[in-house]
Amino acid sequence: MRSYGIIALVVALLACVPLVTSSNVVLNFLVVALLIALVGQGWNVLGGYGGQYSFGHAAFFGTAAYTTGILQLHYGVNAWAGLVIGIAAGALVGAITGALSFRSGLRGSYFALVTLAFAEVLRIIASVAPITGAGVGTLVKLDLRWEAFQFQSRAPFYWIILAFVAVSLVIAQRLERSRFGAYLVAIRENEDAAKAAGIDVFRVKLAAMTLSAAITAAGGCFYAQYFLFLDAGIAYGPWISVDALLAPIIGGIGTVFGPLLGALVVKTLGEVTKHLIGDAPGLDLVIFGCVLILVVAFAPRGIAGLLRRRT
Amino acid sequence: MLSPIILVPAVLNGLLTGAVYALVALGLTLIYGVLHIINFAHGALLTVAMFAAFFAYKLLGLDPYLAALGLTPLFFCLGYALQRFVIGPAAHGEDRNILLVTLGLAVVIENALLYAFRADTRTVNLSYGFNVIEVGPAFLSVPRVIGFCIVIAVAIALYLLMLFTDTGKAIRAVAKEKYGAELSGIDVAHIYAVTFGLGTACLAVAACLLLPTYYVNPHAGNAFVLIAFTIVVLGGMGSVAGALLGGLIIGVVESLCGLYLGESLGQIGIFVIFILVLLFRPTGLFGERA
Numbered sequence A: 001m002r003s004y005g006i007i008a009l010v011v012a013l014l015a016c017v018p019l020v021t022s023s024n025v026v027l028n029f030l031v032v033a034l035l036i037a038l039v040g041q042g043w044n045v046l047g048g049y050g051g052q053y054s055f056g057h058a059a060f061f062g063t064a065a066y067t068t069g070i071l072q073l074h075y076g077v078n079a080w081a082g083l084v085i086g087i088a089a090g091a092l093v094g095a096i097t098g099a100l101s102f103r104s105g106l107r108g109s110y111f112a113l114v115t116l117a118f119a120e121v122l123r124i125i126a127s128v129a130p131i132t133g134a135g136v137g138t139l140v141k142l143d144l145r146w147e148a149f150q151f152q153s154r155a156p157f158y159w160i161i162l163a164f165v166a167v168s169l170v171i172a173q174r175l176e177r178s179r180f181g182a183y184l185v186a187i188r189e190n191e192d193a194a195k196a197a198g199i200d201v202f203r204v205k206l207a208a209m210t211l212s213a214a215i216t217a218a219g220g221c222f223y224a225q226y227f228l229f230l231d232a233g234i235a236y237g238p239w240i241s242v243d244a245l246l247a248p249i250i251g252g253i254g255t256v257f258g259p260l261l262g263a264l265v266v267k268t269l270g271e272v273t274k275h276l277i278g279d280a281p282g283l284d285l286v287i288f289g290c291v292l293i294l295v296v297a298f299a300p301r302g303i304a305g306l307l308r309r310r311t
Numbered sequence B: 001m002l003s004p005i006i007l008v009p010a011v012l013n014g015l016l017t018g019a020v021y022a023l024v025a026l027g028l029t030l031i032y033g034v035l036h037i038i039n040f041a042h043g044a045l046l047t048v049a050m051f052a053a054f055f056a057y058k059l060l061g062l063d064p065y066l067a068a069l070g071l072t073p074l075f076f077c078l079g080y081a082l083q084r085f086v087i088g089p090a091a092h093g094e095d096r097n098i099l100l101v102t103l104g105l106a107v108v109i110e111n112a113l114l115y116a117f118r119a120d121t122r123t124v125n126l127s128y129g130f131n132v133i134e135v136g137p138a139f140l141s142v143p144r145v146i147g148f149c150i151v152i153a154v155a156i157a158l159y160l161l162m163l164f165t166d167t168g169k170a171i172r173a174v175a176k177e178k179y180g181a182e183l184s185g186i187d188v189a190h191i192y193a194v195t196f197g198l199g200t201a202c203l204a205v206a207a208c209l210l211l212p213t214y215y216v217n218p219h220a221g222n223a224f225v226l227i228a229f230t231i232v233v234l235g236g237m238g239s240v241a242g243a244l245l246g247g248l249i250i251g252v253v254e255s256l257c258g259l260y261l262g263e264s265l266g267q268i269g270i271f272v273i274f275i276l277v278l279l280f281r282p283t284g285l286f287g288e289r290a
Helices: A002-015 A024-049 A058-075 A079-103 A108-128 A154-177 A179-189 A191-196 A201-227 A238-251 A258-277 A283-298 A302-310 B004-035 B042-060 B064-091 B095-117 B142-164 B166-176 B178-183 B188-210 B222-235 B240-261 B263-280
Strands: B132-135 B138-141
Touching (some): A002 A154, A024 A154, A024 A179, A079 A108, A079 A201, A108 B095, A258 A283, B064 B188, B222 B263
8 A cells, every 4th residue: 555655645746736836838848748657657567567678659659649639620529538539549559569469479679670660650651641631740629628628728738647647657556566467577577487387478468568558548649639739750750659668768667656757857858958058959869868878788777776776 | 554664664673772771681680690689770870871971972072982992891890889888788688678779879879960960961963873774674773783783792792701701600600609609719799799890881881872872861771770670570580691682572562562552652561561571470581580
């Protein structure tokens, strides 16, 4: 119960931020950081606990974002219904890619490659298909009512993404303590031994990938509502796949708070760079890349690992 | 069906494109065959090589084919140093870490280039850039025909190097049995770095061959990454002959898909092949193990 207490405390503290400040800059920064934390938690479920490194989480993010965006724009579907359908669509893509790749026994580099390829195929299709608006993109209609999942101010958006993150934290916490989570970790540590011990490796990995995709998909739906604009490079672009793995790895791979911690650090780093050097294209990513290499080299358990060693 | 008048040029042009793809893939497959890692920085390193060739021409007036003579050893050293001093030590010998380190390198290199040179697209104007020769019903671009011949020469040279030199033997030994090779006195870290260097040197040649007919920008190498992965998987991870054949096949597939489905969907054919091969025959045409 103590660990759920910590989650509740962290979420409650974060929930107070809009009461303290109404600065759009601060809130916008936190919304984006929390979005990355959510997407990263999705990656963490599969990559952190399961050891299956996906380089293509954009496939789930983009599918969900486009699903809710297109349903609202062309079919008049309510945004909240779109959220549910979008998450389901992202999870479905996760289940299909997972079933295909795990059925063929793809592991390690092969798995990373095939996930990357799936995301790229979707990106290319989205960049020419008429329904996505192709080169022009999808513009979700402005409709500032809560029924339409759009708000005048940033605070409601902030609380909603925080609620999503809270749910993802609870999921990760439950995963850690569950039999399913133990199976997943066993597969990460030694897949052949896990199989020999009688774990249905295929089913466990498939379930983890579906759950992982669903969490990331929720981030995609939120993105569509918050920014109201999608194109192939945003929805299926490599940036989201990289952010999704950067946050948990820097924060602490396979830990409950790793993705949240990592997302806050990465986004802060990006802002600090911008302030020190000005808005130079690419420079923030250069620093993220260096941090990624340094973390892998010197702190393989991320920031969470460093903190744990000290105490 | 289309008439041979259209089909033959498409196939021939596909082969010429495929040759350069094959060279990029050759470097990738060499590294995979020995280190058993997928180098996600391969595309970014190709972009670096293209910029190097571009500035060799712009600043020093070096013809790309001449520049290749200097850039190839230079990039061998770059690749050697990267593996020896960055990737090797940072990864602690874990495959998952190597994936992340090479991905990190790709992000760093690509964005450093973006920062330094902005997103502008650059091209060079060579006197022979638009020359063509007539082969049957097809007009083929002279620089691309030269490129094709050079790729074949490089592939043969690499093959001979692997077969007959001591270094080649050591590389093959490490690829087959790392610990056995180490016990027989082979410096595995050195051989790893040499292999990475050779793979990177292939990129320098490929960049110089591309420059006369292609453009340079910070993302230019990316266009080749997934194609090269596809070729490597299709040909069999680690197989030099597979990379060469796979490259030519992919070149033709892209050209024909472009012809039938339109230019923007030409690459879809490649990715579909990629996913199908990964799913149903991950060992590829010549690969030994998955």
